[in-house]
Amino acid sequence: MMEQKTVNILLFNRSETILKGLYSIVNEIGIEPIIIRTTDDFFDYPHLLGYILVIISEDLLEANQAFIEKHYESAETIKFQSFSYTNKGDDIICIEDNSTLIQNKIQQSISSFSDGNIGKQAQDLTPREIDVLKLVALGYTNKEIANSLFISTHTAISHRKNISEKLGIKTISGLTMYAVIKQIIEIKDINTDNLK
């Protein structure tokens, strides 16, 4: 199972009324948005990762887009959704939209984040990865794993990385626990003192 990426929603608008309104509408879809009143406020949130959706007043977009993109350059993807005072349809949020329509438009932007990211769902371990996992649980080093499976150390390490990503488990003790639970190895085969 791959780690799911967080979606951050930022509301950037000068109107307190609009901010409060959008805040409660966005909150209803289960994401607590971050309120941005001035560009200074971005510095209060310096480390956003994953996906970022900035719902931004259309008059602020042009002047700030480059700055915001630079500020969050370590994020996975950043998208801008305009907020407008006149009805422009499509994905632009309009002040006259009802809350369901606004939520739909936002949901659409969120779902477009994962387009082209197929294969992020749960993935089973391959038979080869199970071989590697078994040896990890028995306490083998990367080099020993490579030798017993006739692969390079580099390949062994890359298998281990993939296993950890798929399972969401990083430590040797965690991987050992998993192998026992899934009956890939038996409890009697592991040295439980190594469960550290």
Add this chain to the structure above:
Amino acid sequence: MSIFNSQHKIVEIIEHDCDLLPVLHRFGIKLGFGDISVAKACEQYNIDPDFFLAIINVYHSENYFPEHKFSNFKIADIINYLIATHGYYKNYILPEIEKRFNAIIAQNSNHNEILQLLEKMFVAFKNEYNKHIENEEKKIFPLILDLSENKVMSDTIKKKVSDLHLNNTHSQLDDKIIDIKNILIKYLPPFDDANSCNTFAISIFRFEKDLKDHARIEERILYPRVKGFLNQSID
């Protein structure tokens, strides 16, 4: 209104996020708040209100992290808060989780050996974490306090501090507790007594969140200050 300010009442803050109760306690503020505001409480308990607000807001909103506002905090305040947090882990949370572990092992006759293995993993984490705490309190923190009080440093102290390798001290420890959490929620076979397992999972969740917050304060507030001192003294 996810960011609290000094006009908020302590009661309002707790109604909004009761996970902040132990955080208040680390500042010496205990239940029975009355209608006291943050400003008044800080005055009464002799706390720097800006520091107090930064700590509770950072804890409450995971992404809120106004680093530019942190550079004025007193090193002693930060360290006192970290030590109070350590005390909470060492004397309360870790023993509490261990007790819960024993309880679910006693109540679940099926898959018992798996729970026992997981407990072993937790105890190993606990011992390692206590060692980590002791090292910080006995070696690292006194050195940092020294550094902040006497700006002039001998080469020996300078070397000692730069030898501490202040980054990444937490990541491996955190990996362990994250693994325990993931195993609990994703991979454990169903147990007889689901209620006790759920309560247990919730306490692991809270602890993991608290640890993450704690590591952020050390790595992103305290350690950058130490590096600042080091650079200053080199100039």
